[in-house]
Amino acid sequence: MGDRYYSTSTAFLEALAEAGIRYMFTNLGSDHPGLIEALAQARVEDRRSELPELIICPHETVALSAAHAYAAVTREPQAVLVHVDSGTQNLGGAVNTAARGRVPVLIFAGGAPFTIEGELPGSRNEFIHWVQDVHDQRGILRNYVKYDNEIRTGRNVKQLVHRALQISATEPAGPVYLVGPREVMEEELEPYPVDASSYRPVEPAALSAGVTGEIGRALARARNPLIVTGYLGRHPEAVPELEALCELLAIPVIESAPHYLNFPADNPMHNGYQWTTQDQNPVLAEADVILALDCDIPWIPVTSKPARDAEIYCVDIDPIKSEISMWHIPARRFAAADSRLALPQITAHIRENNLVDEALVEERRADVTARHHAQRAERDQREVPDNGAITPQYLAACVRDALADDDPLFLSEAITNYEVVAEHLRVNRPGGLFASGGGSLGWAGGGAVGAKLAAPDRTVVCLVGDGTYLFGVPSSAQWVARRYQTPALTVIFNNRGWRAPKFSALAVHPKGAAAENDDFNVSFEPAPDYPGIAAAAGGAYAANVTDPADLPRVLREALAEVHGGRSAVVAAYLPGV
Ligand SMILES: Cc1ncc(C[n+]2csc(CCOP(=O)(O)OP(=O)(O)O)c2C)c(N)n1
Ligand SMILES: [Mg+2]
Numbered sequence: 001m002g003d004r005y006y007s008t009s010t011a012f013l014e015a016l017a018e019a020g021i022r023y024m025f026t027n028l029g030s031d032h033p034g035l036i037e038a039l040a041q042a043r044v045e046d047r048r049s050e051l052p053e054l055i056i057c058p059h060e061t062v063a064l065s066a067a068h069a070y071a072a073v074t075r076e077p078q079a080v081l082v083h084v085d086s087g088t089q090n091l092g093g094a095v096n097t098a099a100r101g102r103v104p105v106l107i108f109a110g111g112a113p114f115t116i117e118g119e120l121p122g123s124r125n126e127f128i129h130w131v132q133d134v135h136d137q138r139g140i141l142r143n144y145v146k147y148d149n150e151i152r153t154g155r156n157v158k159q160l161v162h163r164a165l166q167i168s169a170t171e172p173a174g175p176v177y178l179v180g181p182r183e184v185m186e187e188e189l190e191p192y193p194v195d196a197s198s199y200r201p202v203e204p205a206a207l208s209a210g211v212t213g214e215i216g217r218a219l220a221r222a223r224n225p226l227i228v229t230g231y232l233g234r235h236p237e238a239v240p241e242l243e244a245l246c247e248l249l250a251i252p253v254i255e256s257a258p259h260y261l262n263f264p265a266d267n268p269m270h271n272g273y274q275w276t277t278q279d280q281n282p283v284l285a286e287a288d289v290i291l292a293l294d295c296d297i298p299w300i301p302v303t304s305k306p307a308r309d310a311e312i313y314c315v316d317i318d319p320i321k322s323e324i325s326m327w328h329i330p331a332r333r334f335a336a337a338d339s340r341l342a343l344p345q346i347t348a349h350i351r352e353n354n355l356v357d358e359a360l361v362e363e364r365r366a367d368v369t370a371r372h373h374a375q376r377a378e379r380d381q382r383e384v385p386d387n388g389a390i391t392p393q394y395l396a397a398c399v400r401d402a403l404a405d406d407d408p409l410f411l412s413e414a415i416t417n418y419e420v421v422a423e424h425l426r427v428n429r430p431g432g433l434f435a436s437g438g439g440s441l442g443w444a445g446g447g448a449v450g451a452k453l454a455a456p457d458r459t460v461v462c463l464v465g466d467g468t469y470l471f472g473v474p475s476s477a478q479w480v481a482r483r484y485q486t487p488a489l490t491v492i493f494n495n496r497g498w499r500a501p502k503f504s505a506l507a508v509h510p511k512g513a514a515a516e517n518d519d520f521n522v523s524f525e526p527a528p529d530y531p532g533i534a535a536a537a538g539g540a541y542a543a544n545v546t547d548p549a550d551l552p553r554v555l556r557e558a559l560a561e562v563h564g565g566r567s568a569v570v571a572a573y574l575p576g577v
Contacts, residue, residue, distance in 0.1 A: 005037055006190070007187055011154055011191070012108070013039065014050075018162070021106075023078070024052045024079045027082050029082075030132075031132075038051075058476040059475075059477075060088075061473050062476045066446040068101060068436070069448070075235070080105060082108070093438070093439070097436045102174055106177075107176070112130075112134075113183055122186035147167045151179065154188075207341070207345050219245075219291065219350070222287075225249060225252075229254075229258070230260075230295040237430075242339070243263070243267060244343070250269065252368045255270075257275055260431075261429065261433040265427055268369040268372045271372060277300070278303055285306070288307070289313075293315050295316065319334040389573075389574070400424060402559055411463070412433060414493055418435070445473060453486055463491050470530075474530070474534055478533070481567045487567045488568075494530065501522050525576070539566065544571045
């Protein structure tokens with residue numbers, strides 16, 4: 001071995017750099033002396049810039065959420081480094097969210113040293129090494145990762161990192177987990193090269209000719225075709241392809257529980273959004289041919305479903321959804337394909353075979369366009385305060401108007417106001433609106449940091465519920481934002497509590513004791529000073545707004561601060577839960 005410190009840890013970091021990873025969202029511990037030394041050694045050798053930059057996150061939820069949003073914006077895999085079992089557990093629900101959001105993230109945690117008498121460098125020398133030695137550290141994340149493994153030697157750590165990243169980035173993308181015990185991470189090595197370019201993610205899949213023709217014919221002959229999608233827009237290039245097909249045949253689109261911008265809000269073929277609803281969606285009910293395209297929850301059968309005889313096709317990068325224990329839609333055909341390829345295939349098939357019935361299509365185009373405008377008109381009417389109170393619709397409209405001349409990148413974690421946010425922001429730009437895709441709240445806090453690092457020229461704006469703001473560990477997220485100069489505007493839909501569990505209880509027990517007595521245990525009164533947390537932790541501009549008339553001015557001031565490099569948090573007081 002040479003004089004210079006070169007260990008498994010050095011090779012691990014080099015492999016991340018070779019894979020194009022720029023940042024490591026990190027929380028450190030007693031498992032990381034090798035990594036800390038390797039990074040310091042690189043600085044001494046003037047090679048620090050060749051290795052990824054550390055983004056220190058005082059809470060792991062923030063680290064993984066930041067990596068998640070960065071990956072969602074760029075589609076490039078990210079790295080998160082955490083501390084043994086404890087740091088892994090502190091990732092908490094963000095792992096569910098990264099898995100359900102299908103984002104490529106490599107999570108690394110050290111493992112407790114396995115020697116106790118100094119047999120190897122890195123052997124136990126702190127009391128905590130006994131405490132952190134658990135049966136199955138990798139099992140903590142096995143419910144949520146596509147791949148997990150232990151680094152057993154430095155001799156092939158680069159191959160292991162590249163393989164893990166290849167699996168993570170291959171669609172359906174998702175988190176992967178590597179664990180490296182201390183002695184292994186300290187193992188000294190000779191540097192060695194690996195050809196990172198031989199670990200590219202698997203190429204996207206196209207539809208077979210047979211299925212292309214079947215779907216093309218079905219859509220072309222339908223009276224009321226419909227496309228339902230949720231995450232097609234993870235590839236912004238797929239959005240114009242969807243527009244091309246929908247415009248050719250005048251097919252309406254519903255975005256169902258979307259976590260990307262899948263279809264421009266102003267396209268007249270946009271026929272609305274759906275999340276949890278109590279009412280049947282009429283667009284869904286009247287459809288005779290439905291294409292569920294990159295969509296996890298195209299409808300909720302108990303409250304809103306297609307007609308019994310609707311002809312359904314499922315084209316998805318993950319059409320069987322084996323990670324969701326119970327899942328089914330009554331489709332005639334399930335096909336695994338990348339919508340960037342499948343959509344132009346279907347469009348070309350329809351064109352080349354002259355399948356367009358012009359009269360039918362033009363009649364339908366008028367109907368679909370009319371419904372689009374009717375929906376828009378109805379929403380416009382609701383963009384006003386209610387008896388002197390800020391309404392969610394008015395708030396979302398004010399945010400939209402404040403950013404009219406900007407290039408915003410919105411993160412929505414607005415929970416019972418998801419629909420309001422999507423309807424009233426009216427985002428058109430692919431890659432302009434993101435949600436987590438997961439079920440664990442608190443993503444947007446760290447997510448804003450990752451989104452701003454990924455898109456430094458854009459104005460990052462988060463719209464969150466008050467409960468969700470707290471789940472995002474704002475003390476940590478806002479500190480990271482200041483430290484790494486990633487300013488964002490956070491707008492809190494402050495209804496002073498958790499409205500969602502109240503709605504859940506009402507949907508199951510509409511006339512129960514909780515409903516009769518308005519006894520739901522969801523109120524946060526007396527409400528915390530939410531923006532004050534951000535001011536204390538990250539020096540953010542902080543404002544609480546109760547008067548609707550103040551909102552446009554406060555948002556303008558807040559955005560001026562953000563453009564000047566300082567985060568801003570504005571909590572708008574809505575009617576209480
Ligand atoms: C980590 C986590 N804990 C608990 C829940 C359950 N949950 C779902 S929505 C919700 C309330 C969210 O409150 P808020 O952000 O204020 O939105 P609101 O319901 O008021 O619109 C809770 C607690 C969850 N989804 N994730
Ligand atoms: Mg709330």
